[in-house]
Amino acid sequence: MPSMASVLEDPSLERHFKGHKGAVICTDFNPNRKQLASGSVDKTLMIWNLAPKARAFRYVGHQDLITGVQFSPSGHLVATSSKDRTVRLWTPTMKGESTVFKAHTATVRSVAFSHDGQRLVTASDDKSVKVWSVHRQCFLYSLNQHTNWVRCARFSPDSHLIASCGDDRTVRLWDTSTKHCINCFTDPAESATFVGFNSSGTCIASSGADSSLKIWDLRTNKLIQHYQVHSAGINSFSFHPSNNYLISGSSDSTVKILDLVEGRLIYTLHGHKGAVITVAFSRAGDLFASGGADGQVLMWRTNFDKKSYQDVLQQHSRRSTPDPAPHLTDIHPRTPHLHRQQRSAIQISPAVADTQSIDPHVIELGRSVHSATDLLSLYQSPKRA
Structure with missing residues (x-):
């Protein structure tokens, strides 16, 4: 198959970063700076500066593998979760300061900021979802209706809701003002591995160990799209800021790109040797x-x-005979159209070595733990949560 990367409108591999000594579990882009964060089985947080030849920073502190990472909305803090049962807040600077939340009694699977940066939500193998104050560095409340490990929890864009999912095969929706579970989507087939809101907060998606990805409309509480385009479990996904696209990473070693408006798979990206564990769009997309x-x-x-x-298909001189692509309003809520992989999806297999990325000089930082006062003095303190 000829290379597809030469066509401008196709996704193209820009850079590859080497510095972790184990599997990469989580990634996130800084909203305001040209930085990318990654957490790994090697217990370290890496901050990659996207400018050419810029140094990278390795932050050491966790005692076990890092499971989740997210920049604060300001970009001045990075939160990480770990199998060591803690959450850390880092300042991604040369000082490498961090403060520790002794968060759960078992592995912490995910961590995420609220839209204003004042709160964190964590999910854990102790079957709980917990919410924390960033400014006061303290626990606020716990959500406790899951009956098995909680794999992921996320705030809605307006922070009025929290979505969580786990090995009890449920996706739960919580009201942050009442602390009540207001909806529960059950999947009898398989545990849910990841959950997320689209940028408008009107939909949530969840992925499963059974390779499926489902999207619910929160205005009607109906399942509106169901994709089975991977051949193994989906570990992570990310909505494009426009809400028109979604990327997913799977244990089948591929990244898939879905067109949510047309309801079809449009790209399959090859590049990893082994499972793809994390994917993330930048804030600009x-x-x-x-x-x-x-x-x-x-x-x-x-x-x-x-x-x-x-238009892209025409440039590739390919003819498409995919599934019919109904609009979301055309899909019967009780029997959502199942979208499977189509032959028309464009395959992109870049030669990773050809990106000419130079392994950046890595500076190791962050063994000391600093006080909340030191940490928070580096940015303008928000109002008390």
Whole structure:
């Protein structure tokens, strides 16, 4: 198959980063700076500066593998969760300061900021979801209706809701003002591995160990799209800021790109040797990252959001005979159209070595733990949560 990367509108592999000594579990872009964070089985947080030849920073402090990472909305803090049962807040600077939340009684699977940066939500194998004050560095409340490990929890864009999912095969929706579970989506087939809101907060998606990805409309509480385009479990996904696209990373070693408006798979990206464990769009949507069991972090330029998929297909001189692509309102809520992999999806297999990425000089930081006062003096303190 000829290379597809030469066509401008296709996603293209921009850089690859090597520095982790184990599988890459989580990634996130800084909202305000050209930085990418990654956490790994090697227990370290890496901050990659996207400028050419810029130094990278390795932050040491966790006693076990890092399971989740997210920049604060300001970009001045980074939160990480770990199998060591703690959450850390880092200042991604040369000082390498961090403060520790002794968060749970078992592995902490995920960590995420609220939209205003004042709160954190964590999910754990102790079957709980917990909410914390960033400014006061303290526990606020716990959500406790899951009956098995909780794999992921996220705030809605307006922070009025929390979505969580886990090995009890449920996706739960919580009201942050009442602390009550207001909805529960059950999947009898398989445990849910990841959950997330789209940027408008009107939909949530969840992925499963059974390779499926489902999208619910929160205005109607109905399942509206169901995709089975991977051949193994989905470990992570990310909505494009436009809400028109979604990327997913799977244990089948691929990244898939879905067009949510047309309801179809449009790209399959090859580049990792082994499972793809994490994917993340940048806040602008012009870049996305993937990390995997091969210890690599790949950074891709989106490109495909600049032009319609049909135009791209024509440039490739390919003829498409995919599933019919009903609009969301055309899908019967009780029997959502199941979208499987189509032959028309464009395959992209870049030669990773050809990106000419130079392994950056890595500076190791962060063994000391500093007080909350020291940590928070580096940015303007928000109002008390």
